[in-house]
Amino acid sequence: MKLLTHNMLECRIKGIENRYPFVIEASQVDTVEQDFDPDFLRHMYPRLEWPALKAAADSLGVTGLPTSVSEDMLEDEEFLKVFHHALLEVVLIEGFLVCPESGRKFPVSKGIPNLLLNEDEV
Template sequence: MRLLTHNMLSSNIKGVANGFPFRIDVEKVVEKKVDFNAGFLRNIFPKVEWKAFVDAARTMGYPELPEEADSSLLDSDEFLTKFHHGLLELHLEEGALICPETGRRFPVNKGIPNMLLHEDEV
């Protein structure tokens, strides 16, 4: 699961008011090479919740991103390279996503998060 995906997921358990961002419990991280596309990165940047992204990247062992970022950084090749790597090339292969409000764990196996809810959570 890429951090791009993580940044767009939130808990939809019934009654949860604060389901974003999921905390990440890492068992295995893999890096998968992805073609660099600066245009995509510039277009997706405003949609990324930066603090959640940086915290998730650090949890996955990638401390290279700045604490804060604004659109002025999109002219920097160095920033775009780091942003690209964190957003698209780091994958949570095994672990769990944890709801910040309830603590409910959603397993991630072979890079796929299982977000199915139990009957009482719907």
């Protein structure tokens, strides 16, 4: 699972307020090379929660992402390459997604997160 997908997930347990983003507990992370495409990055940026991407990257030891992003940075190739790597090339293979409020852990196995809830959680 890429950090782009992580950016789109939230904990759906009932009765909590702080459900986003998941904290990542990683036991295996891979790097997969992807074609660099600035146009894709510029179009994805407005749909992302930047602080969540930054926090996820930090937690996996992926460095270089700024705390915030300005318009002109989206024209800066050096920045875009770091953004590209964090968003698309870092892949969580094994670990857990942890709800920031309840601490409920959702397993990630062979790159696939299982977000199914138990009956008493919905």
